[in-house]
Amino acid sequence: MSFEIRPFDAAAAADRELSEYHLAKAASWQLDFPEDPPVSYEAAVGRLRTPWLSDGTCRYWAAYANGTLVGLGKLAVQEGENSAIADAEVTVHPDVRRQGIGTALLRALLPALHESGRSTVNSAAVKTGSPGALWAERFGFRVVNRSVVQTLVIDETKPELWDVPVPAGYRLARWISPAPEELIDAYAAARDAVQDAPLGESSVRHPRWDRERIRTEERTLAEQGAQERVVVVIHEATGDIVGVTGLLGYAYRPENCYQNDTSVVSAHRGNGLGRTVKAAMMRWLVAERPEVRRILTGTNADNVHMIAVNEALGYRILRRLDWRETTTAELTDALA
Structure with missing residues (x-):
């Protein structure tokens, strides 16, 4: 599959792109966290455009296959106590996983990561033993903490x-x-x-x-x-x-x-x-x-x-x- 990676502006994104992002996010979430209710369009786009305070400042890159948005990479940097840390998160529609899109999105974050001066990179939290955990381990992300969601x-x-x-x-x-x-x-x-x-x-x-x-x-x-x-x-x-x-x-x-x-x-x-x-x-x-x-x-x-x-x-x-x-x-x- 051929695909293209481009910077993504969540605030200025077209309705079509936001709808495609929702489809990718919802399908990904349903596969990875089937214990949760389905992710609505409002929830997906609202979370995208309204980052939590703990995220800090966020930048995004989107992956397009045949003109359709199929994945998103996110780099978040904080100030204060965690000013040496960046958070990296990659979402890819399950239909196009295992084709290098996630790796390309992670690679697209690197220049901004270096510009930020952060020496440590956190991945998004993933289930123990899940495909996401194995993918993160492939790039050297090691387990440093464990939590439960209640x-x-x-x-x-x-x-x-x-x-x-x-x-x-x-x-x-x-x-x-x-x-x-x-x-x-x-x-x-x-x-x-x-x-x-x-x-x-x-x-x-x-x-x-x-x-x-x-x-x-x-x-x-x-x-x-x-x-x-x-x-x-x-x-x-x-x-x-x-x-x-x-x-x-x-x-x-x-x-x-x-x-x-x-x-x-x-x-x-x-x-x-x-x-x-x-x-x-x-x-x-x-x-x-x-x-x-x-x-x-x-x-x-x-x-x-x-x-x-x-x-x-x-x-x-x-x-x-x-x-x-x-x-x-x-x-x-x-x-x-």
């Missing part, structure tokens, strides 16, 4: 699982972003408690949260049309926020919500506060957002405590993922 299907979950009382000495507060000015510093400090969450051998580091970073995140989410709900637990004796959880909803996929950070300050762990804030979040969500049918969350496979907390609230494990990385130099050699 889902809570609201219609299949007993609401009484969310009837979790607030422990004595604590109280709850909640808001839809932005955070109240009088709580912003305490909120940032509590979110920063995520620093000791396990990351395996990955080069990725958790973001450091402060007032400025919180406000930047809130502005960006608002610009994307995303809604962020936050529930916090406050220690009554000190007035400190000692536990937080967040939930994100995007207009392009109204039936889903995505778990944001959940963290508890170390001195207050062991009191069930993680379960408390997550249960309160579910009671709030189902009361105000009846269109939401499913919650998704990713947790490090070593974080058995949080996995158990989620299961107690009705989550079940949907899949297990490998996170892989290599160096820019090694990837360049592998593609030479």
